[in-house]
Amino acid sequence: MVQLPMTVAAKQKPVSNRERLLELAEQLVLQKGFASTSIEELIAGVGITKSGFFYHFKDKNDLARELMQRYLDENARQLDDIFNRAAELHDDPLASFLIGLKLFAELMDKVHDVHPGCIAAAVVYQDQLFDAEVRAMSAEGFLAWRKRFRGYLEEIAKRYPPKMDVDLQSLADALSAAVDGGIILSKALHERTALPAQIMHYRNYIKLLFEP
Amino acid sequence: MVQLPMTVAAKQKPVSNRERLLELAEQLVLQKGFASTSIEELIAGVGITKSGFFYHFKDKNDLARELMQRYLDENARQLDDIFNRAAELHDDPLASFLIGLKLFAELMDKVHDVHPGCIAAAVVYQDQLFDAEVRAMSAEGFLAWRKRFRGYLEEIAKRYPPKMDVDLQSLADALSAAVDGGIILSKALHERTALPAQIMHYRNYIKLLFEP
DNA sequence: GGGCAACTGTACCATAGGTGCAGTGTGGGG
DNA sequence: CCCCACACTGCACCTATGGTACAGTTGCCC
Known part of the structure; x- marks a missing residue:
């Protein structure tokens, strides 16, 4: 995000x-x-x-709506890029997901000094400034991440039984959490490495959980 | 937080x-x-x-300053409660940390329908509304968490060599990220289980990383 | 009964979002 | 060549909110 x-x-x-x-x-x-x-x-x-x-x-909320739509579209496109590229680089779903996460972390490391932030998360802490439609779009953004990564994780779990009993949906959400948490850390402490570091911790967790 | x-x-x-x-x-x-x-x-x-x-x-920023101070004090007190209690329940640093995380997750599950949120994180996405002092206090909050959990992790790592090469500072930050990310998810999707679930994923990661 | 903390009341100001509407310049289609 | 639509400008005016200034009041403690 x-x-x-x-x-x-x-x-x-x-x-x-x-x-x-x-x-x-x-x-x-x-x-x-x-x-x-x-x-x-x-x-x-x-x-x-x-x-x-x-x-x-029409008003400031209308601007917010357009901003959010733009953001969600662009975001989905970029995740497609990364994880399709990762799928090209390796056939195995686990290996490919780990490659994707690495690529993602590297990209965040490169780009993050420009303007870190997630529009969808920004809405959450400024609730009443936005109307119901904008809040719904923000939620949709999180659900899109959930769906995407849950899909990847289910393919992985089919081939590699996880070492612990985990819920794949909240495990998918854990990447959103790592990213949004990483952004908050990075903004609060002015440490641009915080975001990629958190993505890499998520990657470690996936490795430990699924790798034989 | x-x-x-x-x-x-x-x-x-x-x-x-x-x-x-x-x-x-x-x-x-x-x-x-x-x-x-x-x-x-x-x-x-x-x-x-x-x-x-x-x-x-004096003005609205003065209110923010007081709010933040209250929040940070109360927060530190509560974490002390939880992790001191956990230390009473088990001598081993790893076992005790895992107990503390479980207690933390359970507490978040109980209390989270009231008013989920972290004042320190709220500042980050509304930057210019606050003066430099408030922003500095928010950063201090994150550094306090980092220091506390890094301390716990160092004791753990002394006794249990981690299975992967990890940076203990960013691993400490990963709990902040899980919590703040969990809050965002929970607020955005209106799923109160999201926060405790993310804390439990962090706990899983710690288990997989350190448990022999 | 004097003094201080904790207010009230009144007046006033600037900024920001927002509405309404009439007017204008310019480029492309008929 | 004219007309229309798009992409604006200009002006007037309204409301909410944060904020300033300051004089007056009330109730409790010493």
Whole structure:
């Protein structure tokens, strides 16, 4: 649940002000929170007026909705990239998952000094600022991670019986927890290595649990 | 980094309005975020005027500072309770730590439907709402957890060589991550079992890593 | 009965989100 | 060449919230 870097491709045509608003908003929201990111700040950064902002977005919640959708789509795409690549590198589900986790940790290590943060998690601690729809989208994000990783884990468990009796759903959630917990640690302590380190601990746990 | 229930002892004298403001503020901040918790709401709940509020607190950041201090103190006290009790129940550092983690998970299971949340983590995603002092206190909270659990882990590692080469500091942080990640999951999905489940996964990891 | 803690009341200010609406410039299709 | 729609601008105005300033009041303790 972290913003990975954009593929540098695409984007020939000049970016619209709408796109630039979303881009800037995402950056600022992850840096300092949704409440502290003012509309005035956004329009000043992009160079339009308040009326211009409200032409594109019904209100601030509408912006949040678009931000969340963008984030979830991009996020899913990037996880596909990583774990499909991992599947190419090894046939075995356990080996491939471990490779994917390593790739994931490495990517977080590279990219994390830019703007660490997870939009879906950001919602959770600023509940009432967002309407029910945005909160539902945040929940969907977590459920998407659960579904994806539970799938991987079930394939692994079929071939490698786990050494302890574990619930695969909460084990899938444990990666979300490690990532979001890692982000919080990294932001609170200004230690950019905290996130990749937590992902690697999750990887260790998976290894110890399933490796014969 | 979760609010545990108050020991029912103490408090003969009538609670001051100041105390009631802090109590209510903590509840509301964990429920809906700091930005969404208005001063008007707090004074209405306690039954005083705005002037009364500003008599007690210089500004909203001052309230945040007091809230954080209260939280950190209470939190440290409760962890002491749990892990001292665990040490009483078993001499061996590994066995005792595993008992402590179980007690912790059980407590989170019991109490978590009341008001899940960690004030220290709440700060991280609402950065600019707080001044540098509050942010520093949040960081201190994470460092206190790191120090405490790193201590336990070092004693364990002395007696039981870990099965993998792990960094004990980030392994200590992994409990913070599991707890804060668990809280986020639990809040986002409205699944109160998510937090205790994540603590138990951390416990599993410790078991697999150190148990002979 | 003097003093201090713990307020109340009133007035006032700035910032931010938000609404409503009329007007404008510019590029592409008919 | 004209017209329309898109992407805005400008202006007026409203509300909520945090915050300041300060004078006055109440109740309890010494």
